Amino acid sequence: MSQPRPCRATAHSNIALVKYWGKRDGDDPALNLPAVGSLSMTLDVLRSETLVSPAQADGFELDGAQIGGKPAAKVFAHLDRVWRLADLNGARPPCSVRSTNHLPTAAGLASSASGFAALTIAAAGSFGICDQLDGPARAQLSAWARMGSGSAARSLWGGFVRLDAGSRGDGSDCLARQLHGADHWDLKLLVVHTARGAKQVGSTGGMESSRLTSPYYPAWVETSPADLDAAQTSLAARAFEPLGAVMEHSCFKMHACMLATQPPLMYWNGATLEVIRAVWSIREAGGPRGFVTSDAGPHVKVLCESAHAAALAQQLREVAGVHEVQIVAPGPDASLELL
Structure with missing residues:
Protein backbone atom coordinates (compact mmCIF):
# COMPACT_ATOMS: atom_id res chain seq x y z
CA MET A 1 0.00 0.00 0.00
CA SER A 2 1.19 3.57 -0.67
CA GLN A 3 -0.09 5.33 2.44
CA PRO A 4 -1.78 4.27 5.68
CA ARG A 5 -5.36 5.40 6.12
CA PRO A 6 -6.56 7.17 9.28
CA CYS A 7 -8.09 4.71 11.74
CA ARG A 8 -9.13 5.01 15.36
CA ALA A 9 -9.41 2.12 17.82
CA THR A 10 -10.75 1.95 21.34
CA ALA A 11 -9.78 -0.85 23.71
CA HIS A 12 -10.68 -1.20 27.35
CA SER A 13 -8.36 -2.12 30.17
CA ASN A 14 -8.80 -5.44 31.91
CA ILE A 15 -7.99 -6.72 35.37
CA ALA A 16 -6.93 -10.33 35.81
CA LEU A 17 -9.02 -12.15 38.39
CA VAL A 18 -6.60 -15.06 38.02
CA LYS A 19 -3.19 -13.55 37.57
CA TYR A 20 -0.50 -13.56 34.90
CA TRP A 21 3.10 -13.16 36.03
CA GLY A 22 6.13 -14.46 34.16
CA LYS A 23 7.20 -15.28 30.62
CA ARG A 24 7.65 -18.75 29.21
CA ASP A 25 11.29 -19.85 29.37
CA GLY A 26 13.12 -21.19 26.35
CA ASP A 27 10.78 -20.00 23.58
CA ASP A 28 11.20 -17.06 21.20
CA PRO A 29 11.12 -13.89 23.36
CA ALA A 30 9.56 -11.95 20.48
CA LEU A 31 6.37 -14.02 20.87
CA ASN A 32 6.00 -12.78 24.46
CA LEU A 33 4.46 -16.05 25.66
CA PRO A 34 3.13 -16.13 29.23
CA ALA A 35 4.27 -18.80 31.67
CA VAL A 36 0.74 -19.11 33.05
CA GLY A 37 -2.75 -18.51 31.76
CA SER A 38 -5.06 -15.80 33.08
CA LEU A 39 -8.73 -14.89 33.40
CA SER A 40 -9.82 -11.28 33.34
CA MET A 41 -12.70 -8.83 33.49
CA THR A 42 -12.72 -6.05 30.90
CA LEU A 43 -13.58 -2.66 32.43
CA ASP A 44 -16.14 -0.24 31.08
CA VAL A 45 -14.66 3.23 31.71
CA LEU A 46 -10.91 2.57 31.83
CA ARG A 47 -9.83 2.61 28.21
CA SER A 48 -7.32 3.76 25.59
CA GLU A 49 -8.14 5.47 22.30
CA THR A 50 -5.53 5.46 19.53
CA LEU A 51 -5.49 7.11 16.13
CA VAL A 52 -2.99 5.91 13.50
CA SER A 53 -2.73 8.08 10.39
CA PRO A 54 -0.25 8.86 7.58
CA ALA A 55 2.59 11.28 8.30
CA GLN A 56 5.83 12.63 6.89
CA ALA A 57 7.75 11.01 9.75
CA ASP A 58 6.94 8.76 12.69
CA GLY A 59 5.57 10.63 15.68
CA PHE A 60 3.92 9.60 18.94
CA GLU A 61 1.62 11.72 21.07
CA LEU A 62 0.22 10.50 24.39
CA ASP A 63 -2.42 12.48 26.28
CA GLY A 64 -1.60 15.58 24.25
CA ALA A 65 2.19 15.49 24.77
CA GLN A 66 4.85 14.52 22.25
CA ILE A 67 6.68 11.40 23.46
CA GLY A 68 10.12 10.19 22.42
CA GLY A 69 12.73 7.80 23.76
CA LYS A 70 11.94 4.23 24.81
CA PRO A 71 8.11 4.60 24.94
CA ALA A 72 8.00 5.88 21.36
CA ALA A 73 10.46 3.20 20.24
CA LYS A 74 8.15 0.50 21.65
CA VAL A 75 5.17 1.96 19.80
CA PHE A 76 6.92 2.02 16.43
CA ALA A 77 8.53 -1.37 16.95
CA HIS A 78 4.99 -2.70 17.39
CA LEU A 79 3.82 -1.01 14.19
CA ASP A 80 6.77 -2.65 12.42
CA ARG A 81 5.70 -5.98 13.95
CA VAL A 82 2.12 -5.66 12.71
CA TRP A 83 3.36 -4.68 9.24
CA ARG A 84 5.71 -7.68 9.15
CA LEU A 85 3.18 -10.18 10.52
CA ALA A 86 0.67 -9.09 7.89
CA ASP A 87 3.32 -9.86 5.23
CA LEU A 88 2.95 -6.44 3.61
CA ASN A 89 5.42 -5.45 0.93
CA GLY A 90 8.20 -2.91 1.31
CA ALA A 91 9.07 -0.75 4.27
CA ARG A 92 6.37 0.43 6.64
CA PRO A 93 5.26 3.98 5.74
CA PRO A 94 5.71 6.66 8.43
CA CYS A 95 2.81 7.06 10.81
CA SER A 96 1.41 9.49 13.33
CA VAL A 97 0.17 7.77 16.48
CA ARG A 98 -2.03 9.80 18.84
CA SER A 99 -3.22 8.04 21.99
CA THR A 100 -5.32 9.02 24.96
CA ASN A 101 -5.40 6.95 28.12
CA HIS A 102 -8.58 7.29 30.15
CA LEU A 103 -6.74 5.76 33.10
CA PRO A 104 -3.39 6.40 34.83
CA THR A 105 -0.41 5.29 32.72
CA ALA A 106 2.12 2.72 34.07
CA ALA A 107 0.50 2.66 37.51
CA GLY A 108 -0.63 -0.95 37.79
CA LEU A 109 -4.02 -0.41 36.15
CA ALA A 110 -3.25 -2.28 32.91
CA SER A 111 -2.75 0.76 30.69
CA SER A 112 -0.38 -1.37 28.59
CA ALA A 113 -3.22 -3.84 27.97
CA SER A 114 -5.64 -1.28 26.61
CA GLY A 115 -2.83 0.71 24.97
CA PHE A 116 -1.28 -2.12 22.95
CA ALA A 117 -4.69 -3.57 22.09
CA ALA A 118 -5.84 -0.21 20.71
CA LEU A 119 -2.52 0.30 18.88
CA THR A 120 -2.71 -3.14 17.27
CA ILE A 121 -6.29 -2.64 16.08
CA ALA A 122 -5.69 0.89 14.79
CA ALA A 123 -2.56 -0.24 12.95
CA ALA A 124 -4.39 -3.16 11.34
CA GLY A 125 -7.13 -0.84 10.15
CA SER A 126 -4.67 1.80 8.97
CA PHE A 127 -2.60 -0.74 7.02
CA GLY A 128 -5.70 -2.18 5.32
CA ILE A 129 -5.45 -5.55 7.06
CA CYS A 130 -9.06 -5.44 8.25
CA ASP A 131 -12.09 -3.16 8.02
CA GLN A 132 -14.02 -4.66 10.91
CA LEU A 133 -13.35 -6.85 13.93
CA ASP A 134 -15.13 -10.06 13.00
CA GLY A 135 -14.33 -13.26 14.85
CA PRO A 136 -11.21 -14.39 12.91
CA ALA A 137 -9.79 -10.85 12.75
CA ARG A 138 -10.29 -10.30 16.49
CA ALA A 139 -8.56 -13.59 17.32
CA GLN A 140 -5.62 -12.83 15.02
CA LEU A 141 -5.17 -9.31 16.37
CA SER A 142 -5.35 -10.64 19.92
CA ALA A 143 -2.28 -12.78 19.25
CA TRP A 144 -0.47 -9.82 17.71
CA ALA A 145 -1.39 -7.56 20.64
CA ARG A 146 0.05 -10.14 23.03
CA MET A 147 3.47 -9.59 21.47
CA GLY A 148 3.35 -5.98 22.62
CA SER A 149 1.91 -6.67 26.08
CA GLY A 150 0.83 -10.03 27.45
CA SER A 151 -2.38 -8.73 28.98
CA ALA A 152 -3.32 -6.84 25.79
CA ALA A 153 -4.47 -10.11 24.23
CA ARG A 154 -7.46 -10.09 26.60
CA SER A 155 -8.52 -6.51 25.81
CA LEU A 156 -9.79 -7.42 22.35
CA TRP A 157 -12.98 -8.70 24.00
CA GLY A 158 -15.38 -7.34 26.55
CA GLY A 159 -16.82 -9.14 29.54
CA PHE A 160 -14.80 -12.04 30.89
CA VAL A 161 -11.83 -13.41 28.94
CA ARG A 162 -9.45 -16.34 29.37
CA LEU A 163 -5.94 -16.47 27.92
CA ASP A 164 -4.32 -19.91 27.85
CA ALA A 165 -0.55 -20.13 28.17
CA GLY A 166 -0.32 -23.03 25.74
CA SER A 167 2.77 -25.18 25.27
CA ARG A 168 3.75 -24.96 21.59
CA GLY A 169 6.95 -23.15 20.81
CA ASP A 170 5.35 -21.11 18.02
CA GLY A 171 2.66 -19.75 20.36
CA SER A 172 -0.18 -21.08 18.20
CA ASP A 173 -2.04 -22.45 21.24
CA CYS A 174 -1.51 -19.32 23.37
CA LEU A 175 -4.96 -17.97 22.63
CA ALA A 176 -7.41 -15.61 24.28
CA ARG A 177 -11.15 -16.19 24.09
CA GLN A 178 -14.24 -14.60 25.55
CA LEU A 179 -15.92 -16.79 28.17
CA HIS A 180 -18.90 -14.52 28.79
CA GLY A 181 -20.06 -11.14 27.56
CA ALA A 182 -20.38 -8.03 29.68
CA ASP A 183 -24.02 -8.82 30.48
CA HIS A 184 -23.27 -12.25 31.97
CA TRP A 185 -23.22 -11.12 35.58
CA ASP A 186 -24.02 -7.85 37.37
Whole structure:
Protein backbone atom coordinates (compact mmCIF):
# COMPACT_ATOMS: atom_id res chain seq x y z
CA MET A 1 0.00 0.00 0.00
CA SER A 2 1.19 3.57 -0.67
CA GLN A 3 -0.09 5.33 2.44
CA PRO A 4 -1.78 4.27 5.68
CA ARG A 5 -5.36 5.40 6.12
CA PRO A 6 -6.56 7.17 9.28
CA CYS A 7 -8.09 4.71 11.74
CA ARG A 8 -9.13 5.01 15.36
CA ALA A 9 -9.41 2.12 17.82
CA THR A 10 -10.75 1.95 21.34
CA ALA A 11 -9.78 -0.85 23.71
CA HIS A 12 -10.68 -1.20 27.35
CA SER A 13 -8.36 -2.12 30.17
CA ASN A 14 -8.80 -5.44 31.91
CA ILE A 15 -7.99 -6.72 35.37
CA ALA A 16 -6.93 -10.33 35.81
CA LEU A 17 -9.02 -12.15 38.39
CA VAL A 18 -6.60 -15.06 38.02
CA LYS A 19 -3.19 -13.55 37.57
CA TYR A 20 -0.50 -13.56 34.90
CA TRP A 21 3.10 -13.16 36.03
CA GLY A 22 6.13 -14.46 34.16
CA LYS A 23 7.20 -15.28 30.62
CA ARG A 24 7.65 -18.75 29.21
CA ASP A 25 11.29 -19.85 29.37
CA GLY A 26 13.12 -21.19 26.35
CA ASP A 27 10.78 -20.00 23.58
CA ASP A 28 11.20 -17.06 21.20
CA PRO A 29 11.12 -13.89 23.36
CA ALA A 30 9.56 -11.95 20.48
CA LEU A 31 6.37 -14.02 20.87
CA ASN A 32 6.00 -12.78 24.46
CA LEU A 33 4.46 -16.05 25.66
CA PRO A 34 3.13 -16.13 29.23
CA ALA A 35 4.27 -18.80 31.67
CA VAL A 36 0.74 -19.11 33.05
CA GLY A 37 -2.75 -18.51 31.76
CA SER A 38 -5.06 -15.80 33.08
CA LEU A 39 -8.73 -14.89 33.40
CA SER A 40 -9.82 -11.28 33.34
CA MET A 41 -12.70 -8.83 33.49
CA THR A 42 -12.72 -6.05 30.90
CA LEU A 43 -13.58 -2.66 32.43
CA ASP A 44 -16.14 -0.24 31.08
CA VAL A 45 -14.66 3.23 31.71
CA LEU A 46 -10.91 2.57 31.83
CA ARG A 47 -9.83 2.61 28.21
CA SER A 48 -7.32 3.76 25.59
CA GLU A 49 -8.14 5.47 22.30
CA THR A 50 -5.53 5.46 19.53
CA LEU A 51 -5.49 7.11 16.13
CA VAL A 52 -2.99 5.91 13.50
CA SER A 53 -2.73 8.08 10.39
CA PRO A 54 -0.25 8.86 7.58
CA ALA A 55 2.59 11.28 8.30
CA GLN A 56 5.83 12.63 6.89
CA ALA A 57 7.75 11.01 9.75
CA ASP A 58 6.94 8.76 12.69
CA GLY A 59 5.57 10.63 15.68
CA PHE A 60 3.92 9.60 18.94
CA GLU A 61 1.62 11.72 21.07
CA LEU A 62 0.22 10.50 24.39
CA ASP A 63 -2.42 12.48 26.28
CA GLY A 64 -1.60 15.58 24.25
CA ALA A 65 2.19 15.49 24.77
CA GLN A 66 4.85 14.52 22.25
CA ILE A 67 6.68 11.40 23.46
CA GLY A 68 10.12 10.19 22.42
CA GLY A 69 12.73 7.80 23.76
CA LYS A 70 11.94 4.23 24.81
CA PRO A 71 8.11 4.60 24.94
CA ALA A 72 8.00 5.88 21.36
CA ALA A 73 10.46 3.20 20.24
CA LYS A 74 8.15 0.50 21.65
CA VAL A 75 5.17 1.96 19.80
CA PHE A 76 6.92 2.02 16.43
CA ALA A 77 8.53 -1.37 16.95
CA HIS A 78 4.99 -2.70 17.39
CA LEU A 79 3.82 -1.01 14.19
CA ASP A 80 6.77 -2.65 12.42
CA ARG A 81 5.70 -5.98 13.95
CA VAL A 82 2.12 -5.66 12.71
CA TRP A 83 3.36 -4.68 9.24
CA ARG A 84 5.71 -7.68 9.15
CA LEU A 85 3.18 -10.18 10.52
CA ALA A 86 0.67 -9.09 7.89
CA ASP A 87 3.32 -9.86 5.23
CA LEU A 88 2.95 -6.44 3.61
CA ASN A 89 5.42 -5.45 0.93
CA GLY A 90 8.20 -2.91 1.31
CA ALA A 91 9.07 -0.75 4.27
CA ARG A 92 6.37 0.43 6.64
CA PRO A 93 5.26 3.98 5.74
CA PRO A 94 5.71 6.66 8.43
CA CYS A 95 2.81 7.06 10.81
CA SER A 96 1.41 9.49 13.33
CA VAL A 97 0.17 7.77 16.48
CA ARG A 98 -2.03 9.80 18.84
CA SER A 99 -3.22 8.04 21.99
CA THR A 100 -5.32 9.02 24.96
CA ASN A 101 -5.40 6.95 28.12
CA HIS A 102 -8.58 7.29 30.15
CA LEU A 103 -6.74 5.76 33.10
CA PRO A 104 -3.39 6.40 34.83
CA THR A 105 -0.41 5.29 32.72
CA ALA A 106 2.12 2.72 34.07
CA ALA A 107 0.50 2.66 37.51
CA GLY A 108 -0.63 -0.95 37.79
CA LEU A 109 -4.02 -0.41 36.15
CA ALA A 110 -3.25 -2.28 32.91
CA SER A 111 -2.75 0.76 30.69
CA SER A 112 -0.38 -1.37 28.59
CA ALA A 113 -3.22 -3.84 27.97
CA SER A 114 -5.64 -1.28 26.61
CA GLY A 115 -2.83 0.71 24.97
CA PHE A 116 -1.28 -2.12 22.95
CA ALA A 117 -4.69 -3.57 22.09
CA ALA A 118 -5.84 -0.21 20.71
CA LEU A 119 -2.52 0.30 18.88
CA THR A 120 -2.71 -3.14 17.27
CA ILE A 121 -6.29 -2.64 16.08
CA ALA A 122 -5.69 0.89 14.79
CA ALA A 123 -2.56 -0.24 12.95
CA ALA A 124 -4.39 -3.16 11.34
CA GLY A 125 -7.13 -0.84 10.15
CA SER A 126 -4.67 1.80 8.97
CA PHE A 127 -2.60 -0.74 7.02
CA GLY A 128 -5.70 -2.18 5.32
CA ILE A 129 -5.45 -5.55 7.06
CA CYS A 130 -9.06 -5.44 8.25
CA ASP A 131 -12.09 -3.16 8.02
CA GLN A 132 -14.02 -4.66 10.91
CA LEU A 133 -13.35 -6.85 13.93
CA ASP A 134 -15.13 -10.06 13.00
CA GLY A 135 -14.33 -13.26 14.85
CA PRO A 136 -11.21 -14.39 12.91
CA ALA A 137 -9.79 -10.85 12.75
CA ARG A 138 -10.29 -10.30 16.49
CA ALA A 139 -8.56 -13.59 17.32
CA GLN A 140 -5.62 -12.83 15.02
CA LEU A 141 -5.17 -9.31 16.37
CA SER A 142 -5.35 -10.64 19.92
CA ALA A 143 -2.28 -12.78 19.25
CA TRP A 144 -0.47 -9.82 17.71
CA ALA A 145 -1.39 -7.56 20.64
CA ARG A 146 0.05 -10.14 23.03
CA MET A 147 3.47 -9.59 21.47
CA GLY A 148 3.35 -5.98 22.62
CA SER A 149 1.91 -6.67 26.08
CA GLY A 150 0.83 -10.03 27.45
CA SER A 151 -2.38 -8.73 28.98
CA ALA A 152 -3.32 -6.84 25.79
CA ALA A 153 -4.47 -10.11 24.23
CA ARG A 154 -7.46 -10.09 26.60
CA SER A 155 -8.52 -6.51 25.81
CA LEU A 156 -9.79 -7.42 22.35
CA TRP A 157 -12.98 -8.70 24.00
CA GLY A 158 -15.38 -7.34 26.55
CA GLY A 159 -16.82 -9.14 29.54
CA PHE A 160 -14.80 -12.04 30.89
CA VAL A 161 -11.83 -13.41 28.94
CA ARG A 162 -9.45 -16.34 29.37
CA LEU A 163 -5.94 -16.47 27.92
CA ASP A 164 -4.32 -19.91 27.85
CA ALA A 165 -0.55 -20.13 28.17
CA GLY A 166 -0.32 -23.03 25.74
CA SER A 167 2.77 -25.18 25.27
CA ARG A 168 3.75 -24.96 21.59
CA GLY A 169 6.95 -23.15 20.81
CA ASP A 170 5.35 -21.11 18.02
CA GLY A 171 2.66 -19.75 20.36
CA SER A 172 -0.18 -21.08 18.20
CA ASP A 173 -2.04 -22.45 21.24
CA CYS A 174 -1.51 -19.32 23.37
CA LEU A 175 -4.96 -17.97 22.63
CA ALA A 176 -7.41 -15.61 24.28
CA ARG A 177 -11.15 -16.19 24.09
CA GLN A 178 -14.24 -14.60 25.55
CA LEU A 179 -15.92 -16.79 28.17
CA HIS A 180 -18.90 -14.52 28.79
CA GLY A 181 -20.06 -11.14 27.56
CA ALA A 182 -20.38 -8.03 29.68
CA ASP A 183 -24.02 -8.82 30.48
CA HIS A 184 -23.27 -12.25 31.97
CA TRP A 185 -23.22 -11.12 35.58
CA ASP A 186 -24.02 -7.85 37.37
CA LEU A 187 -20.68 -7.48 39.13
CA LYS A 188 -18.67 -4.38 39.90
CA LEU A 189 -14.97 -3.82 40.43
CA LEU A 190 -13.96 -1.05 42.81
CA VAL A 191 -10.66 0.49 41.72
CA VAL A 192 -9.14 1.92 44.90
CA HIS A 193 -6.37 4.40 44.05
CA THR A 194 -3.72 4.54 46.79
CA ALA A 195 -1.00 6.54 44.99
CA ARG A 196 -0.35 9.01 42.18
CA GLY A 197 2.01 8.60 39.26
CA ALA A 198 3.90 5.72 37.69
CA LYS A 199 5.31 2.75 39.56
CA GLN A 200 9.08 2.45 40.01
CA VAL A 201 9.62 -1.12 38.73
CA GLY A 202 8.00 -2.13 35.44
CA SER A 203 6.19 -5.43 35.08
CA THR A 204 8.41 -6.86 32.35
CA GLY A 205 11.62 -6.50 34.35
CA GLY A 206 9.89 -7.64 37.53
CA MET A 207 8.61 -10.83 35.89
CA GLU A 208 12.06 -11.80 34.69
CA SER A 209 13.60 -11.15 38.10
CA SER A 210 10.98 -13.39 39.70
CA ARG A 211 11.59 -16.16 37.19
CA LEU A 212 15.33 -16.07 37.80
CA THR A 213 15.49 -15.57 41.56
CA SER A 214 12.23 -16.34 43.39
CA PRO A 215 12.15 -19.80 45.01
CA TYR A 216 8.35 -19.59 44.87
CA TYR A 217 8.20 -19.07 41.11
CA PRO A 218 8.01 -22.80 40.16
CA ALA A 219 5.12 -23.32 42.58
CA TRP A 220 3.39 -20.25 41.19
CA VAL A 221 3.55 -21.67 37.66
CA GLU A 222 2.57 -25.19 38.72
CA THR A 223 -0.54 -24.20 40.70
CA SER A 224 -1.98 -21.59 38.35
CA PRO A 225 -3.92 -23.93 35.98
CA ALA A 226 -6.09 -25.22 38.83
CA ASP A 227 -6.97 -21.64 39.79
CA LEU A 228 -7.94 -20.88 36.20
CA ASP A 229 -10.28 -23.84 35.95
CA ALA A 230 -11.84 -23.14 39.36
CA ALA A 231 -12.45 -19.50 38.46
CA GLN A 232 -13.96 -20.39 35.10
CA THR A 233 -16.36 -22.85 36.77
CA SER A 234 -17.38 -20.29 39.41
CA LEU A 235 -17.82 -17.58 36.79
CA ALA A 236 -20.08 -19.78 34.66
CA ALA A 237 -22.23 -20.62 37.70
CA ARG A 238 -22.25 -17.02 38.98
CA ALA A 239 -20.91 -18.35 42.29
CA PHE A 240 -19.60 -15.19 43.94
CA GLU A 241 -17.92 -16.57 47.07
CA PRO A 242 -15.90 -19.30 45.27
CA LEU A 243 -14.85 -16.85 42.56
CA GLY A 244 -13.75 -14.30 45.15
CA ALA A 245 -11.82 -16.91 47.09
CA VAL A 246 -9.81 -18.15 44.12
CA MET A 247 -9.22 -14.57 42.99
CA GLU A 248 -7.67 -13.63 46.34
CA HIS A 249 -5.65 -16.86 46.42
CA SER A 250 -4.18 -16.16 42.97
CA CYS A 251 -3.35 -12.58 43.93
CA PHE A 252 -1.50 -13.42 47.13
CA LYS A 253 0.41 -16.30 45.55
CA MET A 254 1.66 -13.89 42.90
CA HIS A 255 2.70 -11.30 45.45
CA ALA A 256 4.40 -13.97 47.58
CA CYS A 257 6.44 -14.88 44.50
CA MET A 258 7.27 -11.19 44.02
CA LEU A 259 8.31 -10.69 47.64
CA ALA A 260 10.64 -13.69 47.48
CA THR A 261 12.37 -12.23 44.41
CA GLN A 262 15.94 -10.90 44.90
CA PRO A 263 15.81 -7.99 45.44
CA PRO A 264 12.21 -8.13 46.70
CA LEU A 265 9.46 -6.66 44.54
CA MET A 266 7.16 -4.64 46.78
CA TYR A 267 4.59 -2.79 44.69
CA TRP A 268 2.33 -1.96 47.63
CA ASN A 269 2.35 1.01 49.99
CA GLY A 270 0.86 1.42 53.45
CA ALA A 271 -2.54 2.43 52.10
CA THR A 272 -2.64 -0.71 49.95
CA LEU A 273 -2.44 -2.86 53.07
CA GLU A 274 -4.97 -0.75 54.95
CA VAL A 275 -7.48 -1.14 52.12
CA ILE A 276 -6.99 -4.91 52.07
CA ARG A 277 -7.47 -5.08 55.83
CA ALA A 278 -10.57 -2.89 55.58
CA VAL A 279 -12.18 -5.13 52.96
CA TRP A 280 -11.50 -8.20 55.09
CA SER A 281 -12.79 -6.52 58.27
CA ILE A 282 -15.99 -5.37 56.59
CA ARG A 283 -16.53 -8.86 55.19
CA GLU A 284 -15.92 -10.59 58.52
CA ALA A 285 -18.27 -8.17 60.31
CA GLY A 286 -21.14 -9.06 58.00
CA GLY A 287 -20.97 -5.87 55.93
CA PRO A 288 -20.87 -5.54 52.13
CA ARG A 289 -18.83 -8.46 50.86
CA GLY A 290 -15.87 -7.82 48.61
CA PHE A 291 -12.78 -9.72 47.55
CA VAL A 292 -9.45 -8.09 46.78
CA THR A 293 -6.88 -8.34 44.07
CA SER A 294 -3.85 -6.23 43.18
CA ASP A 295 -1.50 -6.19 40.23
CA ALA A 296 2.06 -4.91 39.89
CA GLY A 297 1.20 -1.57 41.44
CA PRO A 298 -0.12 -0.02 44.66
CA HIS A 299 -3.81 0.09 43.80
CA VAL A 300 -6.40 -2.38 45.11
CA LYS A 301 -9.28 -3.75 43.08
CA VAL A 302 -12.29 -5.08 44.96
CA LEU A 303 -14.77 -7.43 43.31
CA CYS A 304 -18.31 -7.13 44.63
CA GLU A 305 -21.91 -7.66 43.64
CA SER A 306 -23.51 -4.59 42.12
CA ALA A 307 -26.02 -4.10 44.94
CA HIS A 308 -23.21 -3.58 47.45
CA ALA A 309 -20.83 -1.50 45.34
CA ALA A 310 -21.85 2.00 46.46
CA ALA A 311 -21.85 1.19 50.19
CA LEU A 312 -18.52 -0.61 50.05
CA ALA A 313 -16.93 2.14 47.96
CA GLN A 314 -18.00 4.76 50.49
CA GLN A 315 -16.42 2.85 53.36
CA LEU A 316 -13.17 2.44 51.44
CA ARG A 317 -13.01 6.17 50.63
CA GLU A 318 -12.63 6.73 54.37
CA VAL A 319 -9.45 4.62 54.62
CA ALA A 320 -6.37 6.76 55.19
CA GLY A 321 -4.28 7.19 52.06
CA VAL A 322 -7.07 6.47 49.57
CA HIS A 323 -7.20 9.11 46.82
CA GLU A 324 -10.19 7.88 44.85
CA VAL A 325 -12.52 4.90 44.47
CA GLN A 326 -13.98 4.22 41.04
CA ILE A 327 -16.89 1.85 40.51
CA VAL A 328 -16.50 0.05 37.18
CA ALA A 329 -18.58 -2.60 35.45
CA PRO A 330 -17.75 -5.27 32.87
CA GLY A 331 -16.87 -3.45 29.67
CA PRO A 332 -17.42 -3.85 25.92
CA ASP A 333 -15.42 -5.34 23.06
CA ALA A 334 -12.64 -3.31 21.48
CA SER A 335 -13.75 -1.34 18.44
CA LEU A 336 -12.34 -0.03 15.15
CA GLU A 337 -13.38 3.12 13.28
CA LEU A 338 -12.24 3.91 9.73
CA LEU A 339 -11.95 7.69 9.28
